[in-house]
Amino acid sequence: MTRFVLRRLLQSVVVLLGVTLVVFLLLQLVPGDPVRVALGTRFDQQTYDALRERSGLDQPLVAQYASYVGHALTGDLGVSFRSGQPVTTIVLERLPATLSLAVTAVLLALLVAFPLGVLSAVRSGSALDHAARVFSQFGVSVPDFWMGIMGILLFAGVLGWLPPSGYVALTEDPAGWASHVLLPAGAVGLVTASILTRFIRSSVLEVLSEDYVRTAEAKGLRSRIVVVRHVLRNALIPVVTVVAVQLASLIGGVIVIEVLFAWPGVGRLTYDAVQARDYPVLQGAVLFVAALFLLMNLLVDVLYARLDPRIGVR
Amino acid sequence: MSGHPDGTLRRALSALRHDPPAVAGTAVLLLLLVVGVAGRWLAPDGVNDVDVDGILRPPSLDHLFGTDELGRDVLSRVLVAARVSLEVGLVSVGIALLVGVTVGLLAGWYRGWVDNVLMRGMDVLFAFPVLLLAVAIVAVLGPGLLTAMVAIGVVYTPIFARVTRAGVLSVREQVFVRAAVSIGASDARIIRRHVLPNIAAPLIVQTSLSLAFAILSEAALSFLGLGIQPPDPAWGRMLYDGRGFVTEAWWLGVFPGAAIFLTVLAFNLVGDALRDVLDPRQLTVGEARRSRR
Numbered sequence: 240m241t242r243f244v245l246r247r248l249l250q251s252v253v254v255l256l257g258v259t260l261v262v263f264l265l266l267q268l269v270p271g272d273p274v275r276v277a278l279g280t281r282f283d284q285q286t287y288d289a290l291r292e293r294s295g296l297d298q299p300l301v302a303q304y305a306s307y308v309g310h311a312l313t314g315d316l317g318v319s320f321r322s323g324q325p326v327t328t329i330v331l332e333r334l335p336a337t338l339s340l341a342v343t344a345v346l347l348a349l350l351v352a353f354p355l356g357v358l359s360a361v362r363s364g365s366a367l368d369h370a371a372r373v374f375s376q377f378g379v380s381v382p383d384f385w386m387g388i389m390g391i392l393l394f395a396g397v398l399g400w401l402p403p404s405g406y407v408a409l410t411e412d413p414a415g416w417a418s419h420v421l422l423p424a425g426a427v428g429l430v431t432a433s434i435l436t437r438f439i440r441s442s443v444l445e446v447l448s449e450d451y452v453r454t455a456e457a458k459g460l461r462s463r464i465v466v467v468r469h470v471l472r473n474a475l476i477p478v479v480t481v482v483a484v485q486l487a488s489l490i491g492g493v494i495v496i497e498v499l500f501a502w503p504g505v506g507r508l509t510y511d512a513v514q515a516r517d518y519p520v521l522q523g524a525v526l527f528v529a530a531l532f533l534l535m536n537l538l539v540d541v542l543y544a545r546l547d548p549r550i551g552v553r
Numbered sequence: 554m555s556g557h558p559d560g561t562l563r564r565a566l567s568a569l570r571h572d573p574p575a576v577a578g579t580a581v582l583l584l585l586l587v588v589g590v591a592g593r594w595l596a597p598d599g600v601n602d603v604d605v606d607g608i609l610r611p612p613s614l615d616h617l618f619g620t621d622e623l624g625r626d627v628l629s630r631v632l633v634a635a636r637v638s639l640e641v642g643l644v645s646v647g648i649a650l651l652v653g654v655t656v657g658l659l660a661g662w663y664r665g666w667v668d669n670v671l672m673r674g675m676d677v678l679f680a681f682p683v684l685l686l687a688v689a690i691v692a693v694l695g696p697g698l699l700t701a702m703v704a705i706g707v708v709y710t711p712i713f714a715r716v717t718r719a720g721v722l723s724v725r726e727q728v729f730v731r732a733a734v735s736i737g738a739s740d741a742r743i744i745r746r747h748v749l750p751n752i753a754a755p756l757i758v759q760t761s762l763s764l765a766f767a768i769l770s771e772a773a774l775s776f777l778g779l780g781i782q783p784p785d786p787a788w789g790r791m792l793y794d795g796r797g798f799v800t801e802a803w804w805l806g807v808f809p810g811a812a813i814f815l816t817v818l819a820f821n822l823v824g825d826a827l828r829d830v831l832d833p834r835q836l837t838v839g840e841a842r843r844s845r846r
Binding site for chain 2: 250253254255257258259260262265266268269270364376377379380381382384385388389391392395471488490491492494495498499509510512513516517521525528529532533536
C-alpha cells in the first residue's frame with residue numbers, strides 16, 4: 240500500500256511538472272508579443288516595460304520556465320495584465336463559487352442516480368431498467384449548456400419560479416444562493432446523473448453475480464437485506480471514486496455553464512481572461528485547475544486502494 | 554485472425570444492421586451527411602439574409618424554425634451549420650487518430666524510454682479537463698475554425714494513444730508477430746501488415762465515440778465565441794446569440810440545441826453498437842466520459 244501511494248505520488252509530481260511546462264508554453268504560442276497584444280490600444284512604453292519585467296518575459300526561455308515553476312511552488316502565479324492583482328488571489332476569490340456549483344451539481348446527480356442505478360440493476364430487464372438506460376443515453380448526448388437554456392426557458396420564462404442567471408454568495412444569503420444555483424447545478428447535474436446511473440447500475444450488477452450474494456440469498460435472507468448489507472457495501476466502492484472524479488472534472492469543466500448563468504467562478508474567470516487576453520490569469524486558472532484535478536485523482540486512487548486493498552498490490 | 558480488416562468491417566456493418574438504436578443512429582448520420590454536403594442548397598433562405606421587419610418571428614410556414622434577432626431564417630442557419638459541426642468533428646478526430654495512433658504504435662512497439670517519454674507526455678495532456686485545455690489552446694492561437702479543430706484534436710489525442718498502445722502491447726506477443734520478427738520482416742512492415750489490422754476494432758469504436766465528444770466540444774467552443782467566427786453559423790454560437798432572447802423566442806434555444814443533441818446521440822448510438830460487437834471490454838460512453846468533460 241505504501242509503495243503504491245509513493246509510486247502514484249511520484250507519477251503525479253512528474254505529470255504536474257509536465258502540466259507546468261504546457262501551461263508555460265501556452266504563453267510562448269501567442270503570436271507576437273503577449274504583453275503588446277494584451278495592452279492593445281492602451282499601450283504605453285512605461286507600462287509595457289514594467290509588465291514585461293514583472294512577468295519575467297525579458298529573461299531567456301529556460302530561466303523564465305525555472306522562475307515560473309519556482310514561483311508557482313510558492314503559490315505565486317504572476318500578476319494580471321489587466322488589474323495588476325496577484326493571479327493566485329484572483330483565482331482563490333473565484334473558487335468558492337465554482338465549488339458550491341460543482342458540489343450542488345454532484346449532490347443533485349446522486350439524488351437521481353443512486354436510486355435509479357440501484358433499482359435498474361436489481362430489476363434488470365424491467366421497464367424501469369429500460370427507462371434508466373434511455374435516461375443515461377440522453378444525458379451523455381445532451382450538451383449541459385443546452386439543458387441550461389431549456390431550464391431558463393421553462394423555469395425562468397414560462398413558470399417564473401427561478402432567476403434566469405446571476406449569483407448570490409452562500410454565506411450572504413443562503414436562500415438567494417439556492418434559488419440561483421438550482422438552474423446551473425440542475426443542468427450540469429442531469430448530465431452527471433446519467434453518467435453515475437450507468438456506473439452504479441453496472442457496479443451493482445457485477446456484485447449481484449458474486450458467489451457470496453448467491454450464498455446470502457440461499458441462506459434465506461430477505462432480498463432487501465442482501466442488497467443493502469452485501470451488495471451496496473461492495474458495489475459503492477468504485478462509485479465513490481467515480482463521484483470524486485466527477486467532482487474534480489466539474490471544477491474545471493463548467494466554463495460554459497458559468498458563462499451562460501453569469502456565475503462568477505473559475506470557469507467564468509478563464510473566459511473573461513480569454514476575452515481580455517489576460518494571459519497570466521488564463522495560465523494561472525488553467526494551472527490551478529489542472530493541479531487540483533491531478534490532486535483529486537491522486538486522492539481518489541489512494542482512497543480506492545484503501546477501500547479495496549486488492550488495488551494497492553496490483 | 555479475428556482482427557482482419559475485412560472481418561472487422563463485416564462485423565461492424567452487421568452490428569449496425571441488427572441493432573435498432575444503431576439503425577436509427579446511422580439513419581440520422583446519413584441524413585446529417587446529406588445536410589452537411591447540400592445544406593446551402595437545401596436552405597430556404599440565405600444564412601445571412603437580414604430582415605429588419607421580420608425579427609424574432611415564431612415558426613410559421615414562411616420560416617419553419619422562425620427567425621432570429623436579426624430576422625435571419627433559423628432553419629437555413631441550422632442546416633448550413635451542420636457542415637461546420639461535421640467538419641470540425643471529422644478533422645479534429647482525424648488529427649487525434651493520426652497523432653494518437655502514431656504515438657501509441659511507437660510507445661507500444663519500441664517500449665523502454667520511447668514508451669516512457671511518449672506516454673508521460675500523453676499523461677500530461679490527460680491531466681487537463683478537456684474543455685479547459687481546448688479553450689486555452691484556442692485562446693492563444695486565436696479563435697477560428699482551424700484552431701478549434703487543432704485544439705479538439707490535441708485534447709483527444711491521448712485517448713487514441715492509450716487505446717493503440719494497449720492493443721500493440723497485446724498483439725506484439727502473439728505468435729504470428731513473433732514469427733514475422735524471426736523471419737526478419739521490417740518493423741514498418743510488421744506494424745502495417747500485422748499490428749494495425751489487429752487493433753482496428755477498438756480504434757473504430759473509439760473513433761465513433763470521439764466524434765460525439767468532438768462535436769460537443771465544438772459546440773461548447775463556438776458557444777464561447779472561440780469556434781467559427783460570425784457571420785458564419787455554428788450551432789453553439791446560435792445558442793449563445795439567442796440566449797438573451799430565449800424567454801421570448803423559444804425557437805432560438807430549441808432548434809440549434811436539438812441539432813447538437815441529435816447528432817451527438819446518433820454518434821453515441823452507433824459507437825455503443827460497434828463497441829458491443831467489436832470491443833466489448835472497452836468502456837461505455839458514460840464511463841469514457843466520466844473524466845473527459
